[in-house]
Amino acid sequence: MNPLRNAVNRTVLALTGAALLAGGGWLALTSDALAGRLPGWWPAPDAGTVLLDRGSLADLRTHGWWTPVVVAGTACALLLCLAWLLARFRGGGRRLPLAGPSLTLRSGALADAVARRAEATEGVDRAQVHLPAGKRRSRARVRVLLEPGAAPGPVLERLTRGPLDEARASLAPHPLSTRVRMGVRSTRERRAR
Amino acid sequence: MTGTPAVGGPARTAPAERGRTVVAERAVRRIAERAAAETDLAGRRARVTHGTATVHGRRTDVSVDVRLPYPAVLTEAGQRVRSRLSDRVAELSGLTVRAATVRVQSLSPDRAAPQQPPAHEDTPSGGRAARRPWSPRRIPAALVALVAVAACAALLYDVLSVHLADRRPAGARTGAVDWLATHGPGDPAVVAGGAVAAALGAWLLCLALTPGLRGVLPLSPVPGRPDQRAVLDRAAAAELVRDAASAVPGVTHVRVRCGRRRVRLRARLSFGDRPATRVALRTTAGATLTTLGLARHLKPRVTLRPTPHWRPPGTAPTTGRPPVPTPPPSGADGQDAGVRPAEGPVAEESDS
Numbered sequence: 116m117n118p119l120r121n122a123v124n125r126t127v128l129a130l131t132g133a134a135l136l137a138g139g140g141w142l143a144l145t146s147d148a149l150a151g152r153l154p155g156w157w158p159a160p161d162a163g164t165v166l167l168d169r170g171s172l173a174d175l176r177t178h179g180w181w182t183p184v185v186v187a188g189t190a191c192a193l194l195l196c197l198a199w200l201l202a203r204f205r206g207g208g209r210r211l212p213l214a215g216p217s218l219t220l221r222s223g224a225l226a227d228a229v230a231r232r233a234e235a236t237e238g239v240d241r242a243q244v245h246l247p248a249g250k251r252r253s254r255a256r257v258r259v260l261l262e263p264g265a266a267p268g269p270v271l272e273r274l275t276r277g278p279l280d281e282a283r284a285s286l287a288p289h290p291l292s293t294r295v296r297m298g299v300r301s302t303r304e305r306r307a308r
Numbered sequence: 309m310t311g312t313p314a315v316g317g318p319a320r321t322a323p324a325e326r327g328r329t330v331v332a333e334r335a336v337r338r339i340a341e342r343a344a345a346e347t348d349l350a351g352r353r354a355r356v357t358h359g360t361a362t363v364h365g366r367r368t369d370v371s372v373d374v375r376l377p378y379p380a381v382l383t384e385a386g387q388r389v390r391s392r393l394s395d396r397v398a399e400l401s402g403l404t405v406r407a408a409t410v411r412v413q414s415l416s417p418d419r420a421a422p423q424q425p426p427a428h429e430d431t432p433s434g435g436r437a438a439r440r441p442w443s444p445r446r447i448p449a450a451l452v453a454l455v456a457v458a459a460c461a462a463l464l465y466d467v468l469s470v471h472l473a474d475r476r477p478a479g480a481r482t483g484a485v486d487w488l489a490t491h492g493p494g495d496p497a498v499v500a501g502g503a504v505a506a507a508l509g510a511w512l513l514c515l516a517l518t519p520g521l522r523g524v525l526p527l528s529p530v531p532g533r534p535d536q537r538a539v540l541d542r543a544a545a546a547e548l549v550r551d552a553a554s555a556v557p558g559v560t561h562v563r564v565r566c567g568r569r570r571v572r573l574r575a576r577l578s579f580g581d582r583p584a585t586r587v588a589l590r591t592t593a594g595a596t597l598t599t600l601g602l603a604r605h606l607k608p609r610v611t612l613r614p615t616p617h618w619r620p621p622g623t624a625p626t627t628g629r630p631p632v633p634t635p636p637p638s639g640a641d642g643q644d645a646g647v648r649p650a651e652g653p654v655a656e657e658s659d660s
Contacts, residue, residue: 121442125517127449128445128449128513128515128516132512132514132515132516134509135508136505139501139503139504139505139506139508140506141502142501142505143502143505145493145502147494165489165490165492166489166498172485182471185467186468186471189464196453213412214386216409217407217408218383218409218411220411220412221412221414224412224413224415228378228415228416232418232422266600267527268528268600269599275533275536276530277423278422279536281379287381287383290535291535292535292536293536294537294539295536295538296524296539297527297541298541298544299541299548301547
């Protein structure tokens with residue numbers, strides 16, 4: 116997948132996870148059973164405090180800027196998260212511009228053609244190709260089911276030098292990267308055939 | 309083309325110059341479709357599925373949907389179709405082509421199997437081993453974002469409704485504030501909630517730091533194609549080894565478990581010599597693993613157990629009665645001394 120998106124997803128997960136772990140861990144370690152066992156430098160809360168002090172909350176609310184700040188902050192966070200969610204689900208376009216807007220290619224057509232050529236390759240039983248169009252670079256995901264008795268190494272060679280090279284050549288200046296995943300039908304399916 | 313009678317003016321113009329020519333859009337469309345279909349693409353033709361044309365005065369915009377033959381450089385073929393289209397339309401209709409658009413809607417692939425170019429020496433990739441693919445973690449990140457969106461939206465709606473529409477704050481918000489104000493650290497509920505949050509946080513951190521995609525093994529890359537990565541399902545690797553092992557004579561009930569570094573093969577021996585069959589199994593498994601083309605070499609570990617009705621080779625076949633230990637003959641023929649017990653010990657071979 117897109118390495119930038121990969122990194123962003125993992126960063127978000129790591130930050131959220133670390134925050135939850137730190138906060139939750141600190142709260143969990145305040146239990147009475149463990150209170151005596153913590154080392155001296157642990158920032159334990161004083162006995163009798165509450166999680167949210169009503170008095171300080173009321174003080175904050177008297178300030179004039181409290182409500183607008185809360186509203187603005189929540190709205191910003193909402194917009195950020197929404198924009199991020201929508202950006203992931205935008206996906207690839209349907210039409211790949213080959214030479215400006217006056218010449219376009221339907222990416223599903225290329226995917227079908229590559230899949231059919233791949234199925235004609237020796238050793239391949241079924242092939243499915245998913246080719247979302249990208250503005251600067253396209254990533255093709257190819258899923259191949261091997262015929263019984265076919266070895267994956269040679270089949271990958273044949274696929275690469277055959278249909279995948281053709282796909283790369285046909286999109287010529289537009290860069291195309293491919294991710295191939297090979298599998299076999301499960302034994303039950305093979306016996307039933 | 310329809311003509312209108314000449315407008316009589318003070319200077320009479322020649323008959324050939326009189327009149328107006330209006331070219332119908334339908335005519336331009338037919339011209340465009342025919343022109344695109346006539347394009348010669350290295351001996352093959354494009355097929356036109358649909359065409360449109362709009363005429364504004366002396367200018368026209370045409371667009372065709374075509375079906376190109378497949379293994380071809382699509383940019384070049386498309387440009388050829390487009391240039392022929394605009395040239396022919398301009399030539400035959402006399403209008404100026406303002407915009408000519410070609411949309412490739414489908415491709416017709418060749419029936420023949422793809423040609424394999426001779427495997428010449430590609431630029432070696434320097435022996436770089438394939439890296440393990442990392443899962444993009446889309447779904448967990450999307451879930452976290454969804455929860456954040458829901459919480460922010462609820463809070464924003466509530467705050468706005470309180471301050472703008474003068475409604476009472478939502479029960480959930482006041483209830484939460486009440487609960488937080490009356491419970492402090494050390495409460496069992498708070499401790500439990502903290503433990504749950506910590507577990508969730510640890511799991512998210514795990515997801516973020518581990519590669520994922522545990523069910524696939526990377527294949528070694530094809531030289532000369534740096535932007536291609538291939539993986540093989542672990543279940544598929546196990547199936548292939550299993551098929552090869554089942555073909556060894558005397559072996560039944562093969563079970564294969566494929567890990568990231570080792571392949572564990574468990575089989576039962578129904579006839580034949582045990583050490584020889586174990587060696588044959590190991591050889592076959594090793595050969596199959598080599599043909600898989602994996603990026604990292606897996607070592608096979610073979611475990612072979614005899615089935616209950618296995619007899620060592622060379623003993624007389626039984627007639628169906630349970631085996632009876634016979635006294636050794638005077639000829640000291642060592643064979644009978646080994647009427648082995650039905651279940652031999654499990655031999656854990658550490659093949660290194």
